[in-house]
Amino acid sequence: MKLPVEVNVFLLSMLSPGVLFLINRIPAFQEPLPILGMGMVVLGSNLILLILTVQHKTKLDILFYVFAEFSFCCTLGLTNALEQDGFISGFMDFYLRTGEPHLSTAHAVMMSYWEAVHLILLLAIIHRMFTGKSYRSLGLLWSGSSIANQMVHIPGVIIGKYGSNIRPAFWRNIPFFLVPFWAAYQLFSRRREMPIITADKIAAEQKKSLQSRPADLLLSVLLLGVLGFFVFRGMVVLDCPLDACFTYIYQFEPYLKDPVGFPKFTMLVYLFYAVPLVTVLLYGLKTPGCSWMLDWSIFFAGAMAQTQWCHIGASLHSRTPFTYRVPVDKKWLVIALNVLLAVAPALLALRCLRNPAFFMKPAPEGQSNNEKKED
Numbered sequence: 001m002k003l004p005v006e007v008n009v010f011l012l013s014m015l016s017p018g019v020l021f022l023i024n025r026i027p028a029f030q031e032p033l034p035i036l037g038m039g040m041v042v043l044g045s046n047l048i049l050l051i052l053t054v055q056h057k058t059k060l061d062i063l064f065y066v067f068a069e070f071s072f073c074c075t076l077g078l079t080n081a082l083e084q085d086g087f088i089s090g091f092m093d094f095y096l097r098t099g100e101p102h103l104s105t106a107h108a109v110m111m112s113y114w115e116a117v118h119l120i121l122l123l124a125i126i127h128r129m130f131t132g133k134s135y136r137s138l139g140l141l142w143s144g145s146s147i148a149n150q151m152v153h154i155p156g157v158i159i160g161k162y163g164s165n166i167r168p169a170f171w172r173n174i175p176f177f178l179v180p181f182w183a184a185y186q187l188f189s190r191r192r193e194m195p196i197i198t199a200d201k202i203a204a205e206q207k208k209s210l211q212s213r214p215a216d217l218l219l220s221v222l223l224l225g226v227l228g229f230f231v232f233r234g235m236v237v238l239d240c241p242l243d244a245c246f247t248y249i250y251q252f253e254p255y256l257k258d259p260v261g262f263p264k265f266t267m268l269v270y271l272f273y274a275v276p277l278v279t280v281l282l283y284g285l286k287t288p289g290c291s292w293m294l295d296w297s298i299f300f301a302g303a304m305a306q307t308q309w310c311h312i313g314a315s316l317h318s319r320t321p322f323t324y325r326v327p328v329d330k331k332w333l334v335i336a337l338n339v340l341l342a343v344a345p346a347l348l349a350l351r352c353l354r355n356p357a358f359f360m361k362p363a364p365e366g367q368s369n370n371e372k373k374e375d
Contacts, residue, residue, distance in 0.1 A: 006126040016075040020091040030094040036168040071122045077115035099169035102162040106320040107262035110313035143184035144302030150177035160261020205357040206288035234271030237264045255315035258324040301349040308342035
């Protein structure tokens, strides 16, 4: 009896802690360059095993190898998180010494815990891939999360206090930054499977103004608040001299001035990338027929969920110096504000998925909007 492909991928992924445990006990592999080389060998070997696993399959989607290889890396990240928080030991010592010492920071630990979410998403995608179901939305959710992860991780290391101690193994992150962009491009290029909705219903939905759609109006107000908060915190990390910025960084989120660099770069990513995207999403929520909303809202929801998980968790984590943690008397207010930044995009994505008629291209009179599935 052959196991389902997603089960084989999961079992291969579970080999990664054993590989780390073994390498941790071989001194020859614990130097900077050998660590980078060994990492490439391990990932290459996993790819060969994956090819052998699916060699009997025909018309295999190239994205399978991306999702399966990243599944293997997810368990590597989870191993790091569990070791840094003291649940296990003897797996990551060598890598932290001569590979990527920044992985012991609070941000990196929370980033590593998030790999559990990535692993679940990837296995679900692979399951749907091999059962003939659409996996496009899940793929966009993963790619948004993965891209946001590396957009903060790589520059955060370079501009932060670990920038002067970068080892060769750090550069193995570059492919893990570029490949999700390619995967996202592949997914965006494929036509979305749409529900069958009559032209009359689409027309009726698209005639409604924003004021006559209370849920969308509330979402718009919420997103405007999110946009304003992005701009404000961007000004805070850019050392704006306004009293409000000074008060906020010292009395509410001192974590923003943590020298590790991750919180500062997170706010800059929000300011220069999330602000324009939220502006465009607000336009799409107001203007009928913006079918791209169905994809970009999901992508953005994944990105915000990942970055806010890391930001909130790191600002409270014991590995963050006490002076940079959220003050106890302001903790719940700060947590609520940050949770809202992740919840608002998720609500927008949910709204687009559950009732997409407003965003559909108008169908010819008397016909239904029935787009062909291509996944």
